[in-house]
Amino acid sequence: xxxxxxxxxxxxxxxxxxxxxxxxxxxxxxxxxxxxxxxxxxxxxxxxxxxxxxxxxxxxxxxxxxxxxxxxxxxxxxxxxxxxxxxxxxxxxxxxxxxxxxxxxxxxxxxxxxxxxxxxxxxxxxxxxxxxxxxxxxxxxxxxxxxxxxxxxxxxxxxxxxxxxxxxxxxxxxxxxxxxxxxxxxxxxxxxxxxxxxxxxxxxxxxxxxxxxxxxxxxxxxxxxxxxxxxxxxxxxxxxxxxxxxxxxxxxxxxxxxxxx
Amino acid sequence: xxxxxxxxxxxxxxxxxxxxxxxxxxxxxxxxxxxxxxxxxxxxxxxxxxxxxxxxxxxxxxxxxxxxxxxxxxxxxxxxxxxxxxxxxxxxxxxxxxxxxxxxxxxxxxxxxxxxxxxxxxxxxxxxxxxxxxxxxxxxxxxxxxxxxxxxxxxxxxxxxxxxxxxxxxxxxxxxxxxxxxxxxxxxxxxxxxxxxxxxxxxxxxxxxxxxxxxxxxxxxxxxxxxxxxxxxxxxxxxxxxxxxxxxxxxxxxxxxxxxxxxxxxxxxxxxxxxxxxxxxxxxxxxxxxxxxxxxxxxxxxxxxxxxxxxxxxxxxxxxxxxxxxxxxxxxxxxxxxxxxxxxxxxxxxxxxxxxxxxxxxxxxxxxxxxxxxxxxxxxxxxxxxxxxxxx
Numbered sequence: 001x002x003x004x005x006x007x008x009x010x011x012x013x014x015x016x017x018x019x020x021x022x023x024x025x026x027x028x029x030x031x032x033x034x035x036x037x038x039x040x041x042x043x044x045x046x047x048x049x050x051x052x053x054x055x056x057x058x059x060x061x062x063x064x065x066x067x068x069x070x071x072x073x074x075x076x077x078x079x080x081x082x083x084x085x086x087x088x089x090x091x092x093x094x095x096x097x098x099x100x101x102x103x104x105x106x107x108x109x110x111x112x113x114x115x116x117x118x119x120x121x122x123x124x125x126x127x128x129x130x131x132x133x134x135x136x137x138x139x140x141x142x143x144x145x146x147x148x149x150x151x152x153x154x155x156x157x158x159x160x161x162x163x164x165x166x167x168x169x170x171x172x173x174x175x176x177x178x179x180x181x182x183x184x185x186x187x188x189x190x191x192x193x194x195x196x197x198x199x200x201x202x203x204x205x206x207x208x209x210x211x212x213x214x215x216x217x218x219x220x221x222x223x224x225x226x227x228x229x230x231x232x233x234x235x236x237x238x239x240x241x242x243x244x245x246x247x248x249x250x251x252x253x254x255x256x257x258x259x260x261x
Numbered sequence: 262x263x264x265x266x267x268x269x270x271x272x273x274x275x276x277x278x279x280x281x282x283x284x285x286x287x288x289x290x291x292x293x294x295x296x297x298x299x300x301x302x303x304x305x306x307x308x309x310x311x312x313x314x315x316x317x318x319x320x321x322x323x324x325x326x327x328x329x330x331x332x333x334x335x336x337x338x339x340x341x342x343x344x345x346x347x348x349x350x351x352x353x354x355x356x357x358x359x360x361x362x363x364x365x366x367x368x369x370x371x372x373x374x375x376x377x378x379x380x381x382x383x384x385x386x387x388x389x390x391x392x393x394x395x396x397x398x399x400x401x402x403x404x405x406x407x408x409x410x411x412x413x414x415x416x417x418x419x420x421x422x423x424x425x426x427x428x429x430x431x432x433x434x435x436x437x438x439x440x441x442x443x444x445x446x447x448x449x450x451x452x453x454x455x456x457x458x459x460x461x462x463x464x465x466x467x468x469x470x471x472x473x474x475x476x477x478x479x480x481x482x483x484x485x486x487x488x489x490x491x492x493x494x495x496x497x498x499x500x501x502x503x504x505x506x507x508x509x510x511x512x513x514x515x516x517x518x519x520x521x522x523x524x525x526x527x528x529x530x531x532x533x534x535x536x537x538x539x540x541x542x543x544x545x546x547x548x549x550x551x552x553x554x555x556x557x558x559x560x561x562x563x564x565x566x567x568x569x570x571x572x573x574x575x576x577x578x579x580x581x582x583x584x585x586x587x588x589x590x591x592x593x594x595x596x597x598x599x600x601x602x603x604x605x606x607x608x609x610x611x612x613x614x615x616x617x618x619x620x621x622x623x624x625x626x627x628x629x630x631x632x633x634x635x636x637x638x639x640x641x642x643x644x645x646x647x648x649x650x651x652x653x
Contacts, residue, residue, distance in 0.1 A: 162321055163354035165341040167368035168419065174342075177367070181358045 023240055030233035037228040048234040057219060058235060065215040068130065069198040072137035076194040079138070080145025081187055085179075087146070088153040103143050110203040113140075118207040128210040136204050141194025148193065152186025185253055192250045196243050270297035271331045271422030271455045273318065278327035280313055287313045288324065289479035295455055295472075297332075297422075300446070302458045302466040305476030311459045314476075315425050318457065320344050331423060342371075347416035347424040347454075351431050353408045355400040361411045362387065362396030368419040386414040389448060406437045413445065417452060424449065426458045430465065442468050463503055467491070475499050491552070497628050500550040507556070507597040509549040510630055513541050522549045522627070526593050530569045532622040539627055546630040555624035556599035558587050559617045560610045570619035573597065575610050589618050 025039055030048055032041030052058045083102060087095065105113055117136045118127060126132035156179070164174040180187070202217035209218045216239055223232045273295040280288040288310045295301045303311035316322040318329055320341035328337045336344055355364050362383050369379040387393050390410035400408055409429060416424055429445070430438045446469050449456045460466055466473045467487040474484045475498075482502075483495040494500035501508060511524035513536060520536050520543075521528040531549060541547055558575070576596070577588040587599040587610075597618045610616045 157352070157354065159350050159352060159354040160356060162341070163348065163350060163415075164356070164367070166319055166321075166344075166346065166348040167415065168342050168345065168371040169367070170340075170342050173371060178356055182356075 026233050027237045027240070029230060030237040032230050032233070034230070037230055037233065048230045049238075051229075051231050052234045052238070055231070057214075058216075058231070061214050061216045061219040062238075064130070064213060065199060065217070068133050068137055068215060069195045071134045072141055072198045073191050073195040075134065075138040076141035076145050077187060077191040080142050080190055080194070081149050081183075083142070084146045084149035084153055088150050102146050105140050106143050114204040114207040117204055121208060127208060128213060130213060133205060133208050133213070133215070136208055137198035137201060138194075140201060140204065141197045144193035144197060145187070145190030148186045148190035149183060150186075152183035156182050185256075188253050189250055192246050196246055200239060200243060270453050272297045272333070273301075273423055273455060273457065274330040274333075275314070275318070276328045276330070278314060278317055278324045278329070280310075280317065280322060280324050286479050288317070288327075291327070291479070291481055293474060293481060293484065295457060297455055298453045300449055300456045300458065300469060300471045302460060302470040302473045303476060304460060304463060304466040304473050306461060309476035310479040311461075311474075311476045312427055313479075315427055315457060315459050318423075319346060319348050319425055345419070345421050347419070347421035349409075349412045349416045349424070349426045349429045351428040353400070353412040355408055355411055355415075357400050360397050360399055361392065361403065361407075364400070364411055365396075365414045365418050368415065372419060382418055386418040387411075389417075389451075390414045390444075405433055406441065409433065409441060410444075413448065417448070417454065420452075422455060424454045424456045426456065428459055428461070430460075438465070439468075445469065475502060477502075492626070494550060494626060494628060497548045497550070497630055500548070500626065500628055505553050505598055505600075507551045507553070509551075509595065511547065511549075513543050513545050513547050513627075515543045522547060526595070527571060527591075529571065529625070530622060531625050531627055534623075535625070535627040539629065541627065541629065548628050548630040550626040550628060551597070551620050551624065552626075553586065553598040553600035554602075555620045556587075556597060557619050558589065558599045558601065558610060559619070560614060561617065568619045568621050569625055570617050571597070572615065572617055575612050575614050575616045578612055589616060591618075 029037055029039055029041060031044050031046065032038065032048070033043035033045035034041060087099060087102075117132075117139075121127040121129075121132040121136070126135075160182070161174055161178055164178045165171075169177065200217055201215075202221055205215045205218045206221065209215065214222070216235060220232055220235050220239070223229065223235075273293070275291055275293040278288045278291040279286070287308075291310065291314055293301070293314075303314055305311045313322065317324045317327075320336075320339060324337070328335055330336065331344070331346070355361075356367065359367070365383045365386050366379050369382060374382075383396065384393070387396050390413055392407060392410050392414065395403065395407065400411065403411065412429070426445070430441050433441060442465060445458075458466075458469065470487060472484060472486055473490055475482045475490060477498050483490060483499045485493075485495075490499055490503050494503060497508070500506055509522055509524070509529055511522045511529075513531075514521045514523045514528065515536075518530075520531050520533050522531050523529075529549060539547075571591055573589040573591040575587060576590045577586075579586040579588075583603055585601050585603070587601065589597045589599065591597060599618060
């Protein structure tokens, strides 16, 4: 057991390196003093970050990404929580089919989903608009909310809700005062996942964007193809930083919830 | 009555409640009347329908047929939150994200009472259950008994006319359970609230209730005071469910010297009055129930017109401190249980000795013997089997 410990540790270390090395390389490149993407950098400089914040294309894309992320998160969280309530508490025929449909965006290849959405939004005349992108990202974030909230609901003691009803609380009052506070960790986790899903999503966004409405990942993709300006690395680092921040806040929520339970 | 008291204690009336779970008839025509301010316990084994009854009253279940009346008003179709009934759950069902005080305040906040009034009533309710000062604690910071008190305070703080309690002491240890029994009885009396209390513990039922409804297979077998149920059980099931007893089964016979319960082995005299009261006629199957504390055990034979006596062999003596328990074997799987209080005058017989067991005729309780009724678990003495060997 103890003899194999160093072996295990080095294996875990290798896997970890394999997973984070690409990101670390990008982060290091973003601080390069050179004018091209090269590794290792000849010197350190923060001018690419300055350029990122000075360039309207980048800042507009940041705002778009943020707006789309927040709106689709809000929609996915609301709808996903309602869906989870229905799936966990409800007894109706075809439940398994509904679950499969809800989870399908996780399983179907994203390029297929993107193509389908593109065709659909062109048909309804919304392609290239912000609402289309918000709705598309809502569909992508929705399953994460359903899965997380459903897990929370299953651990919730139903007699607590019955007690609230018995004490005179109507269904809505019971939901907001008792159910929602108790499943909040699941709702928050689902919401954060929904935001990250939208924040770093590129395939669907590529299909539904126009030169005037682009999210950060779309601009990064376009820039990488056109030139090798290290601003791309700075942008990528910023995208990763926010995702990392959200991941950490989720872990914090989860550990606090764990302490409470 | 204190200022916490109910404005109006509720009279509860159940009319022919039935509930079917798939093939299983959970409630089979349950009717019950609880007077305003009465403490009625629903007593029975698990699955006998007592909790199902309670859930129908609370509104968590809709009965398939039958009606529930509270103070004469039909509430069968009312939503749970419109019934204004207090309920204490077995697992307490406290809101884990609220402090004890917030838990107790919840039903008052739902009713949109003024803040000052809520504070005053919460403090009063917590005081009533001796939890003053612990209002700021979360349920997880309270012991099981304290959580139970919070649940009780929460259930009574809005002054419901009716309080339902579903095995509320099931999770507590024996000492605490007994203390809480006294506490709950005190509080319910103080408030004058009507209580429907569910338990499977007959001692708890006897200690707390004005009346007890004994449940068996989805029906109420008998409803009465503890004394009525114990001294005058209406059915063989109630007789064997409530406390220990010796049970003889046979048919009624009558001759010049009086009435008898007879089977292939023996004839046991019974009181004429008991036959008349039950409307039993000669030839009918019946069972005779004798409580152990009514049975005398003597080494010598006893002959006395006003008592029944049978001969047997003393098989076992159990010393209980305050009493001795004797198990006398009459042969053919028939046993008699006797309980003799310490200090009672006795010529202490020893194990293996032939003895006479006897009891005054008035303490032999006759019940109709419906063959369909199996003896429930916990019956002290096995009923005499129908196919007996020839008596000695």
